[in-house]
Each structure stands twice: as structure tokens, then as C-alpha cells.
Amino acid sequence: MANIVRRAEHWKQFSTPPKTLASYHEPGWEFRELEYGPGGAWDFVSTKLHIASHLDPVRQRIGPTSAPFLLVPPSAAISAPGDCLAGAWEGKGRSQHILISAGFVATAVGADIGVDAVSRRRFARIREPDLRDQITQNLLSTVSLEIKSGNANGPMFLQMLVAALVHHALDAAASFQKSDYGSLSPEQLGLVLDLMDRQMAGRPSLGEFATLLGVSIQYFCRAFRATTGTSPHQYMLRRRVEFARAMIETGSMPLGDVAHAAGFADHSQMAATFRKLLKVSPSHFRNSRTVSS
Numbered sequence: 001m002a003n004i005v006r007r008a009e010h011w012k013q014f015s016t017p018p019k020t021l022a023s024y025h026e027p028g029w030e031f032r033e034l035e036y037g038p039g040g041a042w043d044f045v046s047t048k049l050h051i052a053s054h055l056d057p058v059r060q061r062i063g064p065t066s067a068p069f070l071l072v073p074p075s076a077a078i079s080a081p082g083d084c085l086a087g088a089w090e091g092k093g094r095s096q097h098i099l100i101s102a103g104f105v106a107t108a109v110g111a112d113i114g115v116d117a118v119s120r121r122r123f124a125r126i127r128e129p130d131l132r133d134q135i136t137q138n139l140l141s142t143v144s145l146e147i148k149s150g151n152a153n154g155p156m157f158l159q160m161l162v163a164a165l166v167h168h169a170l171d172a173a174a175s176f177q178k179s180d181y182g183s184l185s186p187e188q189l190g191l192v193l194d195l196m197d198r199q200m201a202g203r204p205s206l207g208e209f210a211t212l213l214g215v216s217i218q219y220f221c222r223a224f225r226a227t228t229g230t231s232p233h234q235y236m237l238r239r240r241v242e243f244a245r246a247m248i249e250t251g252s253m254p255l256g257d258v259a260h261a262a263g264f265a266d267h268s269q270m271a272a273t274f275r276k277l278l279k280v281s282p283s284h285f286r287n288s289r290t291v292s293s
């Protein structure tokens with residue numbers, strides 16, 4: 001397993017520094033997909049909520065050097081801040097890791113929590129992989145695919161995935177979790193839509209919206225869906241399309257500039273979104289205006 005907490009010089013004598021296949025960092029969390037060498041060891045204290053997934057079978061031992069190496073199938077592991085992690089592996093393989101700060105966890109669940117709320121688990125070394133492994137692996141793989149695509153869907157989509165990982169890693173029976181999610185009031189929805197419009201050319205995050213209303217990310221997402229019938233990400237995407245369409249129909253700005261003004265990465269992303277939501281390209285609306293004139 002690749003040690004992404006310590007620097008490369010802290011690796012043991014028979015390990016090799018990992019190759020980074022994907023990497024992404026935000027103030028509250030960081031993700032890495034690594035390809036690690038033919039063998040090595042790790043020994044560190046976790047400082048954040050650490051969720052990891054093995055993508056390939058690997059032989060692994062946990063704890064002292066006297067412990068046996070056992071074959072570990074692709075599976076997931078979760079550790080809490082303060083956990084001491086030590087062991088070794090044999091064989092090459094790939095892994096995905098996400099490190100999440102206490103601040104982001106508190107924003108995601110709407111409360112400061114203790115390490116006892118983390119539902120810890122080790123890789124499937126002496127157990128069979130189960131549904132929890134599959135869910136963790138699917139979420140991490142989706143994060144990886146989004147990062148490798150250039151984060152075309154924006155930070156809101158990534159933060160939804162990270163928030164889902166946080167809730168999956170916590171004890172489902174923890175008392176801090178809220179079971180009653182209402183709708184947003186007209187005033188709250190107005191504040192959210194105003195922020196969306198002000199940030200049209202930017203990349204607003206779910207954390208910004210949740211902080212604005214004084215709620216958790218999970219509460220905001222569920223209340224927003226209950227109010228509008230769709231997720232914040234999809235709503236913002238449609239709002240960008242409406243904004244871009246109005247600019248195309250009423251102005252002469254080049255389509256590439258329209259894309260950036262509406263918060264799309266580039267013209268090709270805007271065109272793909274138009275075709276998906278409106279079934280036509282952006283130029284259709286400029287051509288329609290010309291024909292009408």
C-alpha cells in the first residue's frame with residue numbers, strides 16, 4: 001500500500017516511491033490514485049479521515065513482521081484521525097486514497113464529531129469483500145474519473161461525492177445524523193439562487209451554499225432537491241444553459257466567450273451540455289436569430 005502521508009524518504013528499504021496516476025486537492029480534502037512498487041511497508045499515524053481502495057489483488061500483512069502475508073482481494077479500508085497504521089505488502093498494484101479534514105467532515109454532517117463515529121475497517125485480508133467495499137470503491141472510482149476528465153462538472157459534483165464518502169464512512173447509527181429533512185424556505189432558496197447567479201462564471205461549492213444557510217452539505221442537498229425536484233449540481237447546470245442561451249440570442253459575443261461567461265470550461269463542454277439538455281447545439285440559437293431577422 002502506498003503511504004501518502006509521509007514523504008518519499010520515509011519509505012522502507014524495499015519499497016519504491018509510487019507513481020501518481022491522478023491527483024486533486026481542495027482545502028478540505030485531497031485525492032490520489034497511485035501505482036505502487038513491487039513491495040514495501042508503511043508505518044504512520046493518520047491525521048485525517050482516510051478512505052482507501054485497492055484496485056488489484058496484493059499480498060499484505062498487518063502489524064509486526066511476524067504476522068503472515070495473506071492475499072487481499074480488491075477492497076476498501078477506513079481509518080480515523082489518530083489511528084496508528086503499520087504493515088507491509090508484496091507485489092505491484094494500484095490504490096485510490098482520499099484524505100478528508102475534520103472541518104470538511106463537520107460541514108458535511110452539520111456537527112463536530114469524534115473519532116468513535118468513524119466506522120473503521122481494514123482491507124479484506126481475513127474477511128470477504130462486501131457491499132460496503134463495493135460502495136466505497138464505486139465512489140472513489142467516480143471521483144477518479146471526474147478528476148481525470150478535468151473536473152468538467154465542477155466542484156459541486158466532486159463535493160457531493162466526497163460528502164457521500166464521509167457519510168458512508170461514519171457509523172450509520174450515530175446520533176448526530178439528521179433523519180428529518182425539510183424544504184428550503186422562499187428566503188433560503190432566494191439566497192441560494194442569488195449566490196448561483198453571482199457565481200455564474202465561477203465554480204461555487206456545496207460548502208459555500210451550506211455555510212450560507214447554516215446547515216450541513218447533506219441537509220442542503222436533500223432540502224434543495226425537496227424544494228426544486230433536482231440536485232444543486234443539475235439545477236446550476238440548467239441555469240448556466242439558460243444564461244448562455246440568453247446571451248447567444250440577444251448578443252454577438254463569440255461562443256467561446258459565452259461559454260466562459262456562463263461558467264463552462266470551454267465551448268466544447270457548453271456544446272455537449274446544450275445537446276444533452278436542449279437536444280441542439282449553441283449555434284442553433286444564433287442561427288435561429290439570424291433567420292428570424
